Amino acid sequence: MSADKFNIFRLADKKIVMLHMSWVAFFITFFMWFSHSSLLPLIQKTFGLSPAETKALLFLNVALTIPSRTLVGALVDKFGPRLMFSVLLVISGGLCIGFALAQSYEQLAAFRFLLGFAGAGFVIGIRLITEWFPAKQAGTAQGIYGGWGNFGAAAAGFLLPALAGWFGGDEGWRGAAGSAGIVAILYAFIFYKVARNTPKGSTYFKPKKLGPMEVTSKFDLVLYIIMCAPMFVAMGVIAWRLSPAGVSLLSDSVTWAIWGALVIWFIYQVVQIYRVNAETLKTEVPELHRYKFKQVALLNLSYMVTFGSEVAVVSMLPLFFINTFGVSIAAAGAMASSFMVMNLVARPGGGYISDKVGRKVALLITVIGSGLGYWGMSHFDSSWSIPATMAVVIFCSFFVQAGAGATFGVVPTIKRRLTGQIAGLTGAYGNIGAASYLLVYSLTDATTFFTVIGLTCAVVAVLLMIFMEEPKGQIAELMPDGSVQLIDVGR
Numbered sequence: 172m173s174a175d176k177f178n179i180f181r182l183a184d185k186k187i188v189m190l191h192m193s194w195v196a197f198f199i200t201f202f203m204w205f206s207h208s209s210l211l212p213l214i215q216k217t218f219g220l221s222p223a224e225t226k227a228l229l230f231l232n233v234a235l236t237i238p239s240r241t242l243v244g245a246l247v248d249k250f251g252p253r254l255m256f257s258v259l260l261v262i263s264g265g266l267c268i269g270f271a272l273a274q275s276y277e278q279l280a281a282f283r284f285l286l287g288f289a290g291a292g293f294v295i296g297i298r299l300i301t302e303w304f305p306a307k308q309a310g311t312a313q314g315i316y317g318g319w320g321n322f323g324a325a326a327a328g329f330l331l332p333a334l335a336g337w338f339g340g341d342e343g344w345r346g347a348a349g350s351a352g353i354v355a356i357l358y359a360f361i362f363y364k365v366a367r368n369t370p371k372g373s374t375y376f377k378p379k380k381l382g383p384m385e386v387t388s389k390f391d392l393v394l395y396i397i398m399c400a401p402m403f404v405a406m407g408v409i410a411w412r413l414s415p416a417g418v419s420l421l422s423d424s425v426t427w428a429i430w431g432a433l434v435i436w437f438i439y440q441v442v443q444i445y446r447v448n449a450e451t452l453k454t455e456v457p458e459l460h461r462y463k464f465k466q467v468a469l470l471n472l473s474y475m476v477t478f479g480s481e482v483a484v485v486s487m488l489p490l491f492f493i494n495t496f497g498v499s500i501a502a503a504g505a506m507a508s509s510f511m512v513m514n515l516v517a518r519p520g521g522g523y524i525s526d527k528v529g530r531k532v533a534l535l536i537t538v539i540g541s542g543l544g545y546w547g548m549s550h551f552d553s554s555w556s557i558p559a560t561m562a563v564v565i566f567c568s569f570f571v572q573a574g575a576g577a578t579f580g581v582v583p584t585i586k587r588r589l590t591g592q593i594a595g596l597t598g599a600y601g602n603i604g605a606a607s608y609l610l611v612y613s614l615t616d617a618t619t620f621f622t623v624i625g626l627t628c629a630v631v632a633v634l635l636m637i638f639m640e641e642p643k644g645q646i647a648e649l650m651p652d653g654s655v656q657l658i659d660v661g662r
Contacts (some may be wrong), residue, residue: 185370186303190312192366193296196256197320199358200292203267203351205324207232207283208486209331209504210344212493217342218276226613227413227420228283229486233609234409235287236602237402243291244595248378248588251368252299256292260359263289267352271345280420290602296320297594301583302369307526310533310580314522317576321514324485327351328508332501377588383444384592385451391464392448396441398468398596403437405603408610417613462586467593469639470578471600472631473534477541477574479604480624485510486609491617495553496560509561513568520569521576530584531639533577535632540570542628549621575601584642 207214207228215225247255263286270282296316304312331347338346369375378385386392407430411417414426421429488507492498498506525533544567551560582594604627612620 185367189299189303189366190316192362193252193256193299194316194319196260196358196362197292197296197316198323198326199260199351199355200263200289201321201323202327203263203355204232204236204286204289205327205485206267206331206348206351207270208489209328209508210335210348211489212500212503213332213335213341213344214279217344218279220276223417224276224420225490226609227417228280229609230409230412230606230613231280231284232287232486233290233482233602233605234406235284236290237287237405237599237606239288239291240294240598240602241402241592241595244294244591244593244598245378245382245384246591247295247298247595248591251375252295252302252591253363253366253368256295256299256366257359257363259288259292259295260355260362263292264352264355264359267355268349271347271349271352277420287602291595291598293317293320294591294594294598297579297582297598298591299366299368301587301590302373302375310522310525310530310576311519312522313579313583314519314525314576317522317579318514318516318518318572321481321511321518321572321575325508325511325514328485328489328504328511332504378592383440383447384589384596386448386464387451387461388464389452392444392452394464394468396444398464398471399440399444400437401603402599403433405606407433409606412610412613462589463640465638466581466585466640466642467596469635470581470593470597472634473538473578474575474597475600475604475607476538476624476628476631477571477578478598478601480541480545480608480628481510481568481571481575482601482605483608483612483620483624486605487612487617487620495551495617496557498557506557506561506564510564510568511572513565514572517569517572518576521573522580524573525577525580529641530577530581531635531641533580534574534635534639537570537574537577538628538632538635541567541574542625542632544568544570545621545625545628549618549625551617551621581642 211225211228214220214228218224220228243255243259266282266285266288270279270286273279273282297313300312300316331344331351334347334350335343337343384395386395410421410426410429410433413420415421415423485507488510489500489503492503492506493500521533521537524536544563547563548567551563578597579594582597583590585593608620608624611623
């Protein structure tokens with residue numbers, strides 16, 4: 172019998188196959204990325220970690236994801252999602268196995284830092300889904316991809332403690348974490364075999380150069396540089412928290428060296444941004460080929476308060492529930508995972524609402540709802556009943572994840588060939604938010620932590636109301652032969 176009869180493309184709609192292949196890959200990367208949070212109590216016991224050292228692992232988990240999302244976003248635009256997702260799965264799988272085999276806190280911290288690379292997998296699928304689904308389905312498709320993929324974090328909370336128990340002993344967490352890495356490596360080969368960058372006959376639009384994003388006005392150039400700065404500030408703050416002023420994981424000399432490197436890197440990035448765009452901005456860019464970078468900036472902020480808060484909250488909730496309500500490790504993991512479980516319906520729901528009622532309206536509703544949810548969570552204490560606590564958690568998580576879905580319902584409508592870079596920058600702001608909120612948590616308490624998130628949601632909602640523009644009409648892309656192709660972005 173011919174092998175063609177077993178070709179998966181013959182068994183289902185090709186774009187649906189791509190959707191499922193993508194969210195499964197994303198699911199696995201998030202399963203690895205959050206593998207530490209539900210296992211943290213067991214890891215604490217193995218290494219005898221102090222509270223400060225434990226919180227340092229939370230910081231390290233998001234540090235590398237900040238620059239890696241922007242880098243991977245640029246690489247996926249250049250080399251395509253098929254290759255990039257496969258490579259990322261193999262590398263992340265190896266790092267996850269290394270984390271499971273760590274024999275000292277220093278090794279544990281190093282692998283936790285490097286595993287932040289797994290969090291960059293999200294932006295790869297954004298570009299792949301953009302290539303396979305039309306504009307009128309973009310929000311829903313991106314929502315399904317993001318929601319079902321994000322569920323990997325919740326699945327880690329449910330499955331890894333049980334898997335650690337199955338492996339047995341105080342160090343059963345090693346077998347649980349290592350298994351996730353093995354699965355990632357195996358799936359990388361399946362993904363490369365099945366996935367395709369575009370439907371047959373379609374053009375894969377690439378940026379003119381591999382490097383910083385192209386902009387189309389001098390104002391946008393300045394705004395782009397301003398929006399890059401927080402990435403370097405966030406990494407500098409993380410280094411400070413790991414210095415003797417924080418948990419003493421880094422020496423003063425190493426901390427100063429990191430800060431110096433960040434300053435040099437930022438200056439180099441500014442020079443590169445100007446170099447890439449200088450020639451284009453010598454003359455006015457035709458209206459047909461312009462896009463407004465302010466749309467990207469607003470999406471960055473929206474993702475910062477939605478997905479960024481989600482990562483921060485999921486990272487701290489298991490220990491918070493243990494310390495506040497005295498529940499078991501398994502119960503705390505399950506309770507905390509409920510915040511991520513809503514991804515299965517909320518994130519696709521946010522994308523669907525974005526497709527049906529408008530991108531701006533969907534963003535406003537979900538960001539305001541997120542703020543109200545965090546206001547409720549800021550009142551948590553031991554006097555609350557478990558059912559009441561979980562009701563507020565689920566309410567908040569619905570709007571947070573719907574907001575993330577609504578955000579990426581807009582991303583594909585800006586500029587097709589820059590989708591990976593736009594998704595990378597927006598995704599990086601999710602981690603900037605996570606690092607910023609976790610910093611607040613490490614310096615204060617849970618009440619202040621939730622209050623700060625709620626207030627930032629309110630500020631972003633006002634900015635969206637004033638400056639956000641509803642995507643409409645078409646975007647233009649140059650074909651390889653020099654002709655112009657118009658792509659619909661309206662609902």
